[in-house]
Amino acid sequence: MLLLGPSGSGKSTLLAAIAGLLARSGAGEAEGTLRVDGTTGVVFQDPESQLVLARAGDDVAFGPENTGVPASEIWSRVDTALAAVGFPYGRDRSTAALSGGEKQRLAIAGALALQPTILILDEPTANLDPLGAQLVRGALQRVLAGRTCVMVEHRVADALDLIDRVVVIAAGGGVIADGTPERVFGEQGAALAAAGIWVPGPPPLAPPRRGTPSDAIVLEARELAFAYPGAIINALAGVNVTLRSGRTVALVGANGSGKSTLALLIGGLVRPSRGAARDAGGADLARLRARDLILRVGSVFQDPEHQFVTGRVVDELTIGPLRAGRARVEARRLASELLERTGLAALAEANPFTLSGGEKRRLSVATALVTAPSALILDEPTFGQDRLTFGQLLALLADFRDGGGALCVASHDPFLVSALADERLTLVAGRVR
Amino acid sequence: MAKLGGAAALFLALFLAIDPLTPAIILGVLLAALPASGLAPRALVTRAAPLALAALSIALFNTLFGNGGIAGGVAVGLRLLAIGLAGLLALATIDPTDLADALIEHLGAPPRFAIGTLAAFRLLPIFAREWETIGLARRARGIDESSLGDRVRGFAERTLALLVGAIRHATRLAAAMDARGFDSGLPRTRARPRPLQAGDRAWLLAAILLATGATAASIAVGTWRFVLGQ
Numbered sequence: 001m002l003l004l005g006p007s008g009s010g011k012s013t014l015l016a017a018i019a020g021l022l023a024r025s026g027a028g029e030a031e032g033t034l035r036v037d038g039t040t041g042v043v044f045q046d047p048e049s050q051l052v053l054a055r056a057g058d059d060v061a062f063g064p065e066n067t068g069v070p071a072s073e074i075w076s077r078v079d080t081a082l083a084a085v086g087f088p089y090g091r092d093r094s095t096a097a098l099s100g101g102e103k104q105r106l107a108i109a110g111a112l113a114l115q116p117t118i119l120i121l122d123e124p125t126a127n128l129d130p131l132g133a134q135l136v137r138g139a140l141q142r143v144l145a146g147r148t149c150v151m152v153e154h155r156v157a158d159a160l161d162l163i164d165r166v167v168v169i170a171a172g173g174g175v176i177a178d179g180t181p182e183r184v185f186g187e188q189g190a191a192l193a194a195a196g197i198w199v200p201g202p203p204p205l206a207p208p209r210r211g212t213p214s215d216a217i218v219l220e221a222r223e224l225a226f227a228y229p230g231a232i233i234n235a236l237a238g239v240n241v242t243l244r245s246g247r248t249v250a251l252v253g254a255n256g257s258g259k260s261t262l263a264l265l266i267g268g269l270v271r272p273s274r275g276a277a278r279d280a281g282g283a284d285l286a287r288l289r290a291r292d293l294i295l296r297v298g299s300v301f302q303d304p305e306h307q308f309v310t311g312r313v314v315d316e317l318t319i320g321p322l323r324a325g326r327a328r329v330e331a332r333r334l335a336s337e338l339l340e341r342t343g344l345a346a347l348a349e350a351n352p353f354t355l356s357g358g359e360k361r362r363l364s365v366a367t368a369l370v371t372a373p374s375a376l377i378l379d380e381p382t383f384g385q386d387r388l389t390f391g392q393l394l395a396l397l398a399d400f401r402d403g404g405g406a407l408c409v410a411s412h413d414p415f416l417v418s419a420l421a422d423e424r425l426t427l428v429a430g431r432v433r
Numbered sequence: 434m435a436k437l438g439g440a441a442a443l444f445l446a447l448f449l450a451i452d453p454l455t456p457a458i459i460l461g462v463l464l465a466a467l468p469a470s471g472l473a474p475r476a477l478v479t480r481a482a483p484l485a486l487a488a489l490s491i492a493l494f495n496t497l498f499g500n501g502g503i504a505g506g507v508a509v510g511l512r513l514l515a516i517g518l519a520g521l522l523a524l525a526t527i528d529p530t531d532l533a534d535a536l537i538e539h540l541g542a543p544p545r546f547a548i549g550t551l552a553a554f555r556l557l558p559i560f561a562r563e564w565e566t567i568g569l570a571r572r573a574r575g576i577d578e579s580s581l582g583d584r585v586r587g588f589a590e591r592t593l594a595l596l597v598g599a600i601r602h603a604t605r606l607a608a609a610m611d612a613r614g615f616d617s618g619l620p621r622t623r624a625r626p627r628p629l630q631a632g633d634r635a636w637l638l639a640a641i642l643l644a645t646g647a648t649a650a651s652i653a654v655g656t657w658r659f660v661l662g663q
Binding site for chain 2: 016019021040041042044046048049050051052053054055058061062063064065066067068069070071074075078095096107110111114233264267269270289290291293294298299300301303305306307308309319320323324353367368371
């Protein structure tokens with residue numbers, strides 16, 4: 001069963017209730033009854049925060065240990081579960097050395113080792129690159145036979161092969177559709193899409209281009225290299241990128257291929273070990289002061305929370321212009337203009353960390369736009385967003401582009417890339433292929 | 434457990450004695466046993482180098498300014514080196530998962546504490562990544578950290594942002610552990626039971642023998658001096 005609903009409708013809360021996790025958290029109020037006939041195993045979204053132990057086999061054994069399975073039986077359960085998900089390594093493999101897709105398959109094995117009759121999946125492929133997601137879906141296909149499954153998945157088209165029932169819940173509570181995928185999407189597809197829910201079929205399109213791009217070079221990087229990989233920065237070698245006014249470059253490639261590193265280098269945030277990213281005037285972006293950089297290039301990170309530096313939405317928007325030397329009145333004017341454009345005016349006084357996922361994303365893009373840079377670089381901007389936010393984001397980015405801005409998106413999202421890209425750079429192991 | 438016990442026995446002997454002979458004997462045996470530790474020589478050198486440097490400088494300092502002269506300085510240096518090496522060998526060869534298992538099995542530590550700590554340690558690399566990301570994200574927001582004041586303020590703000598993320602990660606990990614029945618009140622079984630075996634006992638015995646032997650030898654030679662008995 002696929003559980004759908006607009007963001008904020010309580011899908012994850014319902015999954016947690018079925019898994020018996022709400023009773024333990026003790027927070028909030030509950031009413032009504034919930035009857036679960038069977039045992040549950042849960043796979044969550046984030047591969048980084050659901051593995052417990054350092055060795056793969058030990059991690060799968062964790063659930064059986066907790067539930068008191070005799071030691072003699074645990075390891076046969078572990079081996080069966082690892083084989084079922086197609087885990088490519090032995091029990092002693094370090095869990096820290098796994099890719100995101102491998103971690104998720106290990107998490108599925110960890111749930112299977114409990115021999116649950118109900119498998120609960122909370123967006124199990126959302127954090128993965130397309131290849132990793134495909135392998136996880138393949139593993140799920142094998143293990144779902146003969147088992148009840150309740151699953152939340154944003155990108156419905158990807159889950160269609162796994163499901164035979166769709167239940168849609170409304171934001172205020174209540175079920176608004178329940179039936180086979182054919183019936184639910186056939187009868188209510190358009191209404192669901194309008195409510196911001198991803199449905200099979202064509203994604204929202206970018207608004208048609210206004211005017212003709214001037215194609216003037218806004219940012220140019222030659223022979224960029226980064227040789228000293230850190231915690232978040234992968235190595236990169238010999239990369240050339242040119243961003244032009246009114247055009248969009250998409251950076252694509254698997255996780256770890258260097259997309260995000262390249263975004264950081266051309267955004268002037270990390271100093272390359274060779275080459276330089278320069279603006280139209282020839283200034284080396286990595287050597288500019290931050291307050292000068294934000295007038296030329298805006299960077300939007302994958303997790304909006306990493307970029308929030310104040311306690312109020314409106315302050316997030318005035319801080320850029322103020323840093324860049326604008327007067328307070330002017331900064332306030334720019335901020336309220338952006339708040340209107342991004343539909344956040346009513347939230348001006350709110351704390352950025354309390355916004356919904358879609359609102360956080362729009363705010364983080366607005367913080368980069370408010371200093372009117374000539375180039376905007378975004379890392380996975382549509383990650384985890386519902387259809388509504390996806391459409392709003394496309395409109396915002398197309399507007400920037402048509403106003404003469406140069407866009408660069410690093411993304412796995414085929415919908416985003418096909419909607420915007422004029423040029424694609426495919427990265428493989430730190431090089432452009 | 435045997436490794437920790439062995440190291441503890443050696444620590445005790447080294448703590449009690451402030452003469453040069455006791456640590457020299459222990460140090461000699463530990464050095465001779467190094468090849469059996471299974472540590473790569475290179476890793477060992479990089480880990481032991483700061484230790485050796487510290488021991489040398491303290492020995493020098495004590496020789497010059499202490500009241501024991503060269504003998505006193507050498508004794509202090511040897512003592513520090515032997516304590517450091519025993520600790521290093523014990524820690525570097527203990528696997529954290531094995532340690533948690535052993536604490537639960539042999540010392541009766543609550544699994545909630547031992548496994549919870551183990552799981553929390555797994556989040557450290559994530560926090561390192563977030564710290565780096567937050568720093569770069571701040572530059573993207575126009576925040577320079579060139580002056581000292583900027584940096585101090587920046588450090589406080591980055592720490593707060595890291596804390597928000599840390600709580601989110603920890604909450605998720607806790608939910609994932611709950612979902613797998615952790616600390617649910619059921620009696621827990623152990624997938625990796627590891628009763629103390631003959632080999633472990635032998636290690637522990639060898640360490641105790643070394644500790645007492647070194648002490649006895651230095652008493653017999655007449656150089657042994659009690660830490661409090663100046």
